[in-house]
Amino acid sequence: MNEMVKRENSKVTIYDVAREAGVSKTSVSRYLGGRYDELSDKTRKKIELAINKMEYRPSTMARGLKSNKSYLIGIIVADINNPYTTAILRGAEDICSQNGYNLMICNSDNNPVKERGYFEMLLSHRIDGLIIHTTGGNHDMLKQMQDQKTPIILLDRKVPDLEIDTVGLDNFQATSQAVNYLVNQNYERIAFFSEPASKVSTRYERRLSFQQTLLSHGHPSSKDVYEVNVDDLNDVDSKLQHFLDDSEGKARVILTANSVVLLKLILLLQEKKLSVPKDLAMIGFDNPEWSTIVYSGITTIEQPTYQIGVAAMEMILRRIDGNESPAQTMAYQAKLNIRQTTPYIQK
8 A cells, every 4th residue: 555655656757667568668768769760669559558647757857968958949039918929939839849848938028138138048058949039139149059059040030140040921022012902002191100120120121111112103212101119109109190190181001010019009099089991091010819800800911920930940940950951031921911991092
């Protein structure tokens, strides 16, 4: 009786699994290490059944000591409250757990100082790889990790002068598609509202594509570009009011660079008692769940965010496993969801 209690309360070991399966400890080690080609199908099945029956959980630390890996992958996101981030994390975590790794999630809040602290913390944990939605302010830390042969994947935001794998959206295609649609809807004034773009390639690319596409249609290229501080509602309000005053009497629309800016503008428009799309049409990047409800549906530029998270994790696992091919960029296409906030303007 005492022996049974002791057995139930003690931690199941690899030796217990081997005894239960009727195989050697070496066979169990090969199974746990993924060396299935060295085992017969019958042996693999026995070990799998024993592990499930005994609820054996291998020690990540022990695995790491044997293989010189931590089985930890770090991911630094810029804004954990952004729906874009949530979907990215879901995709990355699904693939991470399926492959026996643990994900360390860090939120920089778009703050380079905070991001730097996370770099140092993740380095101290000897992570096997890093996925990052960079603030654009710590290129030296990325270079340091690269020099240490730590695999890095950039989410959407590129870093100049560093050859690093990047997974994200084709921002030029997505923005051009949206602007072409708005021009064909007969909007006379098309504004672009974004957070500051100087250090963030995603915002810069969307702004540049916006301007180039407008120019191709004979519209002024920079007249209606507004950079806003989303943490300062007065700043957003001031620039929104400037556009409203300057475009009075015109068929006008605002394109936002992400859902955070879109939400801030919606709150201000409600305060001003302005009707969408009667007084002002709206379209935004990202496709948050609430976009299908507000104003009977907001036109959005949807990114395949879950798939981007999956692709980033699959790519970094290949690098961890020794893939040394040149750095590559995976750019996904956006989907334009046409809803009620961008009606056709009759002339």
